[in-house]
Amino acid sequence: xxxxxxxxxxxxxLLFLILxxxxxxxxxxxxxxxxxxxxxxxxSAVESIKKKPGLYGKNNAFLYNMDIGSxxxxxxxxxxxxxxxxxxxxxxxxxxxxxVTNEAAAIMINxxxxxxxxxxxxxxxMHQFIASDYLAQGDVDGALVExxxxxxxxxxxxxxxxxxxxxxxxxxxFHYLSSIAYDAADETSDAMISLxxxxxxxxxxxVPLPDAIRNRAFYSFKMNDRESDNSLLKLxxxxxxxxxxxxxxxxxxxxVIGYAGRGPMLVEESWWGTWVKDGLLVxxxxxxKGEDETMSLNAPALPPSELKxxxxxxxxxxxxxxxxxxxLPAVKTVPSETKKFTVKCSGDPTNYASxxxxxxxxxxxxxxxxxxxxxxxxxxxxxxxxTIAAEKxxxxxxxxxxxxxxxxxxxxxxxxxxxxxxDTRSCFLLPKTVQIVRIxxxxxxxxxxxxxxxGSGGVLSNKVFSDINVREHEKxxxxxxxxx
Amino acid sequence: xxxxxxxxxxxxxLLMVGxxxxxxxxQSDSTIDLTGKWNDTDSRLVAEEMIKDCLSQRxxxxxxSENKRPTVIIGKVVNKSHEHISVETFTKDMERALLNSGKVxxxxxxxxxxxxxxxxxxxxDNASVQTAKSVGEEKGADLMLVGTLNTIVxxxxxxxxxxxxxxxxxxxxxxxxxxxxxxxxxxxxxxRAKTKF
Numbered sequence: 001x002x003x004x005x006x007x008x009x010x011x012x013x014l015l016f017l018i019l020x021x022x023x024x025x026x027x028x029x030x031x032x033x034x035x036x037x038x039x040x041x042x043x044s045a046v047e048s049i050k051k052k053p054g055l056y057g058k059n060n061a062f063l064y065n066m067d068i069g070s071x072x073x074x075x076x077x078x079x080x081x082x083x084x085x086x087x088x089x090x091x092x093x094x095x096x097x098x099x100v101t102n103e104a105a106a107i108m109i110n111x112x113x114x115x116x117x118x119x120x121x122x123x124x125x126m127h128q129f130i131a132s133d134y135l136a137q138g139d140v141d142g143a144l145v146e147x148x149x150x151x152x153x154x155x156x157x158x159x160x161x162x163x164x165x166x167x168x169x170x171x172x173x174f175h176y177l178s179s180i181a182y183d184a185a186d187e188t189s190d191a192m193i194s195l196x197x198x199x200x201x202x203x204x205x206x207v208p209l210p211d212a213i214r215n216r217a218f219y220s221f222k223m224n225d226r227e228s229d230n231s232l233l234k235l236x237x238x239x240x241x242x243x244x245x246x247x248x249x250x251x252x253x254x255x256v257i258g259y260a261g262r263g264p265m266l267v268e269e270s271w272w273g274t275w276v277k278d279g280l281l282v283x284x285x286x287x288x289k290g291e292d293e294t295m296s297l298n299a300p301a302l303p304p305s306e307l308k309x310x311x312x313x314x315x316x317x318x319x320x321x322x323x324x325x326x327x328l329p330a331v332k333t334v335p336s337e338t339k340k341f342t343v344k345c346s347g348d349p350t351n352y353a354s355x356x357x358x359x360x361x362x363x364x365x366x367x368x369x370x371x372x373x374x375x376x377x378x379x380x381x382x383x384x385x386x387t388i389a390a391e392k393x394x395x396x397x398x399x400x401x402x403x404x405x406x407x408x409x410x411x412x413x414x415x416x417x418x419x420x421x422x423d424t425r426s427c428f429l430l431p432k433t434v435q436i437v438r439i440x441x442x443x444x445x446x447x448x449x450x451x452x453x454x455g456s457g458g459v460l461s462n463k464v465f466s467d468i469n470v471r472e473h474e475k476x477x478x479x480x481x482x483x484x
Numbered sequence: 485x486x487x488x489x490x491x492x493x494x495x496x497x498l499l500m501v502g503x504x505x506x507x508x509x510x511q512s513d514s515t516i517d518l519t520g521k522w523n524d525t526d527s528r529l530v531a532e533e534m535i536k537d538c539l540s541q542r543x544x545x546x547x548x549s550e551n552k553r554p555t556v557i558i559g560k561v562v563n564k565s566h567e568h569i570s571v572e573t574f575t576k577d578m579e580r581a582l583l584n585s586g587k588v589x590x591x592x593x594x595x596x597x598x599x600x601x602x603x604x605x606x607x608x609d610n611a612s613v614q615t616a617k618s619v620g621e622e623k624g625a626d627l628m629l630v631g632t633l634n635t636i637v638x639x640x641x642x643x644x645x646x647x648x649x650x651x652x653x654x655x656x657x658x659x660x661x662x663x664x665x666x667x668x669x670x671x672x673x674x675x676r677a678k679t680k681f
Contacts, residue, residue, distance in 0.1 A: 017681075097679055
């Protein structure tokens with residue numbers, strides 16, 4: 001008997017340590033990389049990751065490559081960024097086949113034991129970063145390969161969603177940037193099709209359609225003999241045609257893309273309840289902000305049959321516990337000082353203001369909403385199976401002593417508690433918003449002055465990109481990040 | 485107990501063999517498909533078809549009848565597919581085959597020419613007069629090889645039909661006349677495993 005308890009205690013302790021370290025890794029990643037990114041010191045963040053690859057582990061190989069690739073992209077190291085992001089893309093391909101053993105383990109333990117497969121909006125951001133790496137280096141064809149790959153994803157998600165409009169299967173930002181890339185390749189029809197999808201996605205998705213895109217789309221469709229698109233999309237402009245600059249197809253321009261603030265992270269929201277038979281009923285809730293709420297009540301008394309057993313000196317349920325815990329992921333947004341970007345181009349007095357084309361806080365929330373039912377179903381199955389197993393184990397270990405019962409039961413409950421973890425893995429190094437400024441220019445050499453601004457318009461950081469040589473029908477892409 | 489120990493002693497080395505990386509040399513023209521993506525076999529099939537077709541068509545007769553060899557330059561082969569494909573693998577095969585046939589000459593491509601011009605410029609200052617190569621004596625190409633690589637993908641879940649179409653064209657630089665169009669189509673059915681152990 002003693003041996004059984006000894007093994008039980010050792011096994012529980014070991015499992016507790018293993019599982020505890022899994023969650024600590026995830027929070028450590030956030031702790032270690034947050035400061036570097038908030039200071040726009042992306043290369044130091046890369047160095048930190050490379051020094052400690054163990055922070056990610058085998059199951060998070062996608063995140064490891066995605067994080068490094070994104071950081072290199074923000075730092076302007078486009079070749080290096082592409083190497084890691086293409087590796088992340090290959091890892092996702094390899095993860096298409098699901099491991100039966102991993103899935104079974106996930107049902108019994110939690111989703112963190114499965115390899116991280118990423119969320120649809122993260123896949124789109126990954127391809128967007130790869131496309132942007134190509135665009136930054138003037139390789140429009142390379143960027144368009146990414147556009148076609150994402151279109152295959154959209155088609156597949158659309159098929160899986162049974163064409164339900166409310167689920168994420170299209171992305172306004174991606175289609176809009178694709179339309180610019182198609183225009184740069186002088187493929188007007190494809191540019192217009194992408195622009196159509198961009199407007200459609202903005203109208204149905206979590207990111208509102210910016211007026212600048214609404215007006216550009218309206219007059220571009222009109223100019224290219226596609227007025228039926230305006231009717232289909234019910235588009236009406238908010239300004240006259242003369243107010244929309246650079247409408248000509250395949251025109252020269254400088255496109256500035258800004259990444260403002262740090263994107264959201266996922267945190268755990270948990271509920272647990274313990275019924276100490278013949279003792280207490282405790283109900284506890286921890287919300288996404290880490291705030292706790294506990295309620296204790298007197299538990300109902302034991303039934304008469306149990307009292308009879310106690311009188312006879314037999315084993316009773318007194319001191320045994322019934323414990324249940326649910327944990328689900330929740331979005332935690334990170335406050336950001338950077339609200340917008342302003343751009344000045346040499347030889348042009350205009351102070352161009354950016355428009356938001358993607359909001360990752362909204363995308364993350366939408367993703368959790370889209371997957372709520374499946375996540376809940378998996379959690380319920382897992383919790384029910386685990387609770388049954390825990391109750392069986394407690395039954396086997398039941399003794400005549402109330403104190404011993406309580407001790408063993410609490411041990412089992414702690415173990416079950418540790419097993420229940422929400423899958424809070426995510427690409428937390430994505431920006432909060434993606435913003436764009438389009439500056440139509442004549443062929444020539446320019447310098448652009450990009451400023452990151454706070455809500456009140458104050459300049460938080462600034463960079464001048466000089467010697468931007470734009471040829472006829474060419475588009476030059478400039479990327480700037482301010483995670484403050 | 486002894487039996488268990490013996491079994492463990494047998495099983496551990498077997499597991500270790502399974503964990504080591506195995507590499508074996510295979511014929512360069514053997515077909516090995518791992519992911520269903522564009523690979524060396526597809527590139528080779530395109531090159532073989534294009535070379536065969538290019539050397540057997542009548543565009544060459546015009547030059548042969550005049551006892552001349554046309555000079556060709558490799559232009560841009562635009563990748564309009566959904567995969568990042570290095571088109572150089574088949575354009576280089578083609579260049580080599582056509583050059584070795586003795587029927588065609590090639591001149592350096594745009595990027596190669598830039599390097600060569602830099603080198604010649606450097607020679608003017610640093611090489612001896614006898615060995616420095618002169619500027620402005622380059623041979624102009626008669627024909628340019630351009631092309632496109634397109635794909636059509638039809639997929640549902642783990643199944644996909646991928647259709648690759650490669651088109652190469654030889655264009656007379658002076659007259660803009662297309663003298664040869666080659667085409668190679670490859671269709672693949674890819675079925676990916678949904679589960680594994």
